[in-house]
């Protein structure tokens with residue numbers, strides 16, 4: 001582990017490039033998304049910007065270098081996410097589908113599978129999307145629970161050279177693709193005769209076999225295309241299974257480490273923006289008093305506590321995502337702390353910053369409510385803190401030989 005708290009010249013350049021792209025494209029996109037009421041129309045607004053991001057090489061930056069991409073380390077990922085998520089976290093979540101859906105491909109795919117499934121995301125043009133089809137409408141936290149628990153409901157049944165997949169999936173971005181015929185790649189977590197397994201369906205297998213039941217109308221992250229769908233008789237070649245049959249539980253958990261850790265930096269982006277609004281307000285508004293409200297100690301204290309928490313979560317996010325991407329054994333534990341602590345701190349900090357502004361903050365045309373709505377998503381997405389993420393920490397703490405100092409490197 002190298003500890004450095006200074007951005008390298010390349011990281012500075014990445015920050016400025018990402019900031020410029022965000023200012024030029026994501027800020028106006030977010031304004032358009034805010035005005036559109038229909039969830040599908042709203043999500044489709046992102047497509048032209050998506051194509052620009054792909055052409056500019058940002059999607060390749062999400063694919064690790066050993067698999068043909070230009071992916072850097074965890075700190076680089078955090079810099080990009082923070083700069084973009086300040087304006088449009090929904091856009092980042094939409095673009096970052098391959099981060100989750102392709103993780104099990106890298107981990108367990110054959111060289112031929114890796115080449116085939118990663119290819120659309122290396123092309124450098126168009127708007128390729130990937131979905132990690134894990135969540136189900138009737139609940140997912142207990143997907144690995146043995147009978148009598150219901151567990152996972154989506155099934156894949158062997159039929160000669162094919163798997164025939166049936167079931168309902170929900171929440172994952174781009175389950176239906178841009179046009180209802182599916183994403184370029186869908187990694188399906190499903191039940192096969194020998195346990196939970198992962199099967200990759202490509203667009204040619206999905207087209208005509210997806211029934212969209214609903215596009216969710218989210219409170220925040222409103223540009224995300226999250227839907228509830230039914231997969232009907234999706235026929236996928238037997239050779240599209242990742243790893244061994246029954247390996248799906250561990251592959252699924254592993255797929256969500258990077259995205260889980262990244263939630264902390266999404267929370268930082270929302271807090272950073274909310275702090276900026278509340279801080280300016282405190283510096284300039286007197287609210288009928290004799291001095292700007294920052295002169296009142298109670299107001300300054302809220303700002304002080306908020307700023308400290310933002311800095312702490314940012315550092316934790318950098319450390320966690322760096323460890324996950326470098327495949328450091330500390331990665332999973334740090335990712336869990338980043339996910340849980342980062343997301344819950346985001347909600348707490350923005351709620352308290354609303355008290356600095358007062359009642360005006362509750363007007364949805366004043367920018368704070370939008371950041372709070374985004375932040376409220378973070379404890380429940382990418383594996384809810386209560387149902388999944390704290391359970392994973394509980395399992396870790398119960399592992400024989402667990403050393404509480406290992407994650408920090410201080411053992």
Ligand SMILES: Cc1cc2nc3c(=O)[nH]c(=O)nc-3n(C[C@H](O)[C@H](O)[C@H](O)COP(=O)(O)OP(=O)(O)OC[C@H]3O[C@@H](n4cnc5c(N)ncnc54)[C@H](O)[C@@H]3O)c2cc1C
Nearest residue numbers: 132134135139140141171172173380381382383384386387
């Ligand atoms: C914008 C967005 C993007 C998303 N992207 C994806 C994606 O790419 N792929 C994907 O598959 N999903 C995605 N999701 C869904 C997300 O990952 C959810 O966290 C996941 O579906 C699990 O939900 P849950 O934990 O609430 O599970 P549920 O099973 O619905 O559980 C509900 C609640 O019940 C309680 N509970 C249930 N079981 C237990 C237990 N054993 N112990 C303690 N408490 C329990 C908990 O309070 C839990 O929160 C996304 C969601 C959003 C909003």
